[in-house]
Amino acid sequence: MIDAVAVAVSVGGVQALEATDLSAAPGEAVAVVGPSGSGKSTLLRALTGVQVPSSGSVTIAGVVVTALPTGARATFRREHLGVVFQDPELLEELSVVENVALPLVLAGLARRAAVARAQEQLRSMGLGDKAEASPGTLSRGEAMRAAVARALVSRPDAVIADEPTASLDRTNALAVARLLTANARAAGVATVLATHDPDVVALCDRVVDLRADAHVAHV
Ligand SMILES: Nc1ncnc2c1ncn2[C@@H]1O[C@H](COP(=O)(O)OP(=O)(O)O)[C@@H](O)[C@H]1O
Ligand SMILES: [Mg+2]
Known part of the structure; x- marks a missing residue:
């Protein structure tokens, strides 16, 4: 469960995000839309705890993220959130399966078990044959x-994805959006994704529109 209440962000005196409400129940996928510069990335950074809002609160899985000190926010993000950006941001020095295993290793899982679980995750997403590949290939x-x-x-409690399909062709954009929305429903994970793409919005359960004249969440 993600519950953001009246979250506003100002950076250096500039209002990057006006007071915005957003909630996503377990199993629900919520699209955040709005033109470039409307504050989508700022809102998502506030949800992940990377950006501390100037007012409002963010609660995820019962934890008031906005009340945590910096170090605890980083730990919370690592332990409870899955984050996807517009670029894959895979580490070139590692194989694909090592990249996918990395969050598990950082969480303390033994390397062998982490790689096995990462392998299974890749298989379930049709990437089993790419496990040993270098990300650059x-x-x-596939990289997304x-x-x-x-x-x-x-298996995060919530997934936050900032324009994960923006750099993809139609087929891959829909494939990535379907993976995220299907995971939301199958695993009961609250999922928020920022997007410009009406086809991606259509796969979500709800929309939060950040246009200046559309400050109310609508269905
Ligand atoms: N760190 C920052 N410093 C200054 N301005 C920022 C910063 N982050 C965001 N902004 C401003 O806040 C507004 C919202 O930006 P952003 O959240 O990136 O919008 P979007 O993701 O919808 O394109 C923009 O006007 C942007 O220039
Ligand atoms: Mg953005």
Whole structure:
């Protein structure tokens, strides 16, 4: 469960995000839409605890993230959240399966077990044959799916994705959006994704629109 109440962010005197409410129940996928500069990334950074709001509160899985000190927010993010960005941001020095296993290793799982679980995650997403590949040899779509695998492998309580399909062709964009929304429903995970894409919005359960004249969440 994600519950953001009246979250506003100002950076250096500039209002990056006006007071915004957003909630996502377990199993629900919520799309955040709005033109470039409307505050989508700022809102998502507030949800992940990377950005401390100037007012309002963010509660995820019963924890008031906005009340945690910096170090505890980082720990909470690592232990409870899956995060996906517009770029895959895979580490070139590691194989694909090692990238996907990394959150599990950081969480303290033994390397062998982490790799086995990462392998299974990749298989479930049609990337089993790419496990040993170097990230640089993947197509853009495959790399994004690997990034989604890395976000989901630790079975997070909530998933936050900032324009995860923006750099993909139609087929891959829909594939990535379907992976995220299907995971939301199958695993009962509250999922928030920022997008410009009406086809991606259509796969979500609800929309939060950050346009200046649309400050109310609508169905
Ligand atoms: N760290 C920052 N410093 C200054 N301005 C920022 C910062 N982060 C965001 N902004 C401003 O806040 C507004 C919202 O940005 P952003 O959240 O990136 O929008 P979006 O993701 O919808 O394109 C923009 O006007 C942007 O320039
Ligand atoms: Mg953005």
